[in-house]
Amino acid sequence: MKITVAVFFGGQSVEHEVSIISGIQACSALDSSKYEPLPIYISKDNIFYTGEHMCDIESYKDMDSNLKKAVRVILVPQNGRVALMRYPAKKLGNNIIAEFDVAMPVVHGTNAEDGTLMGFLEMLGVPYTGCDVLSSALGMDKYAMKAVLKQNGLPVLDALTFTSRQYAANEEDTLKKIEKEFDYPAIIKPVNLGSSIGISLVRDRLELKAAIDTALSFSSRALVEPAVQNLREINCAVLGDADNAVSSVCEEPVSTNNILDYSDKYLSSSGDAGLEKSGMGSLKRRLPAEIPPELESRVRKLAVKTFNALGCSGVARIDFLNDKETGDLYVNEINTIPGSLSFYLWEAAGMSFSSLLDKMIELAFKRQRERQAITYTYDTNILSSTALGGLKGKAKG
Numbered sequence: 342m343k344i345t346v347a348v349f350f351g352g353q354s355v356e357h358e359v360s361i362i363s364g365i366q367a368c369s370a371l372d373s374s375k376y377e378p379l380p381i382y383i384s385k386d387n388i389f390y391t392g393e394h395m396c397d398i399e400s401y402k403d404m405d406s407n408l409k410k411a412v413r414v415i416l417v418p419q420n421g422r423v424a425l426m427r428y429p430a431k432k433l434g435n436n437i438i439a440e441f442d443v444a445m446p447v448v449h450g451t452n453a454e455d456g457t458l459m460g461f462l463e464m465l466g467v468p469y470t471g472c473d474v475l476s477s478a479l480g481m482d483k484y485a486m487k488a489v490l491k492q493n494g495l496p497v498l499d500a501l502t503f504t505s506r507q508y509a510a511n512e513e514d515t516l517k518k519i520e521k522e523f524d525y526p527a528i529i530k531p532v533n534l535g536s537s538i539g540i541s542l543v544r545d546r547l548e549l550k551a552a553i554d555t556a557l558s559f560s561s562r563a564l565v566e567p568a569v570q571n572l573r574e575i576n577c578a579v580l581g582d583a584d585n586a587v588s589s590v591c592e593e594p595v596s597t598n599n600i601l602d603y604s605d606k607y608l609s610s611s612g613d614a615g616l617e618k619s620g621m622g623s624l625k626r627r628l629p630a631e632i633p634p635e636l637e638s639r640v641r642k643l644a645v646k647t648f649n650a651l652g653c654s655g656v657a658r659i660d661f662l663n664d665k666e667t668g669d670l671y672v673n674e675i676n677t678i679p680g681s682l683s684f685y686l687w688e689a690a691g692m693s694f695s696s697l698l699d700k701m702i703e704l705a706f707k708r709q710r711e712r713q714a715i716t717y718t719y720d721t722n723i724l725s726s727t728a729l730g731g732l733k734g735k736a737k738g
Contacts, residue, residue, distance in 0.1 A: 354450030
């Protein structure tokens with residue numbers, strides 16, 4: 342009997358469209374002899390939809406028509422599985438649209454990849470692939486991630502963060518604090534976004550102010566860090582969990598700008614969406630990276646250490662910054678659900694996309710078995726001996 346895999350994609354995020362591509366890629370790559378893919382699209386207003394046509398990228402070119410053909414559903418735990426219930430329910434007939442055994446979140450960005458969806462899946466009690474709530478949240482918050490990695494002895498750039506409220510209250514003080522802490526050029530970015538959205542390289546105060554406005558339009562907090570000179574970017578994926586994690590080959594993205602941005606990642610090469618050459622798979626890159634063996638070894642070891650320090654599981658991509666002249670190497674960020682699930686890095690290492698997904702599902706069931714061995718309830722009679730008196734909330738023993 343095949344295992345039904347619910348592939349979640351979309352969500353209330355500026356990376357919504359990227360997630361659709363990654364999700365459909367995953368649906369297409371699942372081994373059809375073992376798994377039955379069940380697409381679950383999350384709209385930008387966080388409504389769940391399903392339908393056979395939702396595995397076809399063409400249907401998303403007319404979203405209104407797409408959703409009219411789809412069925413809106415709510416998720417209900419049921420006998421160890423999760424049922425998709427039609428909403429609103431019909432008065433007559435069966436309202437269970439489908440059931441699934443394991444969830445595969447292929448979501449990017451805030452309100453989903455940041456642990457939000459994982460927390461929901463935890464409450465449903467269903468196995469799910471990838472990072473858990475805590476590691477997802479740490480991976481999305483760039484400042485919290487730096488703090489954890491620094492505590493674990495991993496090389497990260499110093500950073501300063503501030504909120505939109507702080508900046509609005511005293512703009513001049515914030516600018517002076519940044520200029521005291523860092524020389525130009527510097528990097529300004531939203532604290533909790535991926536896909537290089539809202540990131541700017543600034544060389545003077547005028548650019549700094551514009552960059553802060555951009556970053557704070559995407560997040561309530563901005564982060565500032567020094568710009569690495571003679572920059573070379575190197576990415577490496579990791580697959581596994583706390584017991585065993587392995588690194589992929591390294592890649593060197595090729596940027597058309599001073600920093601790798603959203604257009605480089607997703608707009609510079611137009612593959613057929615839904616096929617493996619699309620999404621992050623279409624990014625211009627040197628694969629494998631043309632770097633010295635010693636540097637490759639350092640990157641791969643640091644990638645695994647980063648993965649473990651943040652408590653990750655499944656597949657993640659760790660992005661590094663390298664100064665080509667000094668040799669300095671820094672962990673820039675981790676993508677706990679990387680675009681296209683970084684399948685191209687594993688294909689270069691000899692692992693097919695379907696095998697990668699197979700391993701992720703295996704790890705999901707392993708984690709679920711481990712969680713089921715933990716005690717989450719404690720039997721007491723405290724309520725049987727407690728009475729509420731005349732005042733609301735006042736207990737009488």
